[in-house]
Amino acid sequence: MTREQKDKKAKxxxxxxxxxxxxxKIAYLKKPNRYVLGVAFSKLESNPVEANEILIKxxxxxxxxxxxxxxxxxxxxxxxxxxxxxxxxxxxxSKAL
Numbered sequence: 001m002t003r004e005q006k007d008k009k010a011k012x013x014x015x016x017x018x019x020x021x022x023x024x025k026i027a028y029l030k031k032p033n034r035y036v037l038g039v040a041f042s043k044l045e046s047n048p049v050e051a052n053e054i055l056i057k058x059x060x061x062x063x064x065x066x067x068x069x070x071x072x073x074x075x076x077x078x079x080x081x082x083x084x085x086x087x088x089x090x091x092x093x094s095k096a097l
Contacts, residue, residue, distance in 0.1 A: 006064045013061050019082050025066040027079060029059045031086055052080040059086055 001009070003026075010018065010028040019027040032040070036058040043051040056079050060070065069075035 001064070010061055010064045013063060015061055015064075017082060017085055019079060021069070021075060021078065025069055025075065027065040027069050027075075028061040029056070029082070029086055030061055032059050037087075049080070052083050055083050055086070056080065059083075 006026070006028070007018070013028075014030040015028040016031050017029045019029065021027075032055055036055065040051045040054040040058075043054065053076075056076070057070070060067070060079075069079065
């Protein structure tokens with residue numbers, strides 16, 4: 001599958017981010033759902049690495065990603081740097097009534 005085909009398929013599968021590594025490996029990530037966020041956030045204070053692992057394992061799109069990045073700590077630690085990018089919040093305001 002070419003890179004262009006992977007990009008197209010990833011978008012169809014809900015990808016919001018693509019992480020590109022210096023050796024041309026790639027990982028496509030989708031937004032986490034509320035359940036995944038809840039489980040990950042419950043671990044955040046006691047074990048932040050585990051919290052990131054939960055988030056990344058549930059957000060990586062295996063059909064188009066180089067999945068060996070999940071087994072190698074160097075890649076995984078790099079993926080952790082991008083975990084916060086998955087949380088795309090809508091701008092909002094609050095007003096007193």
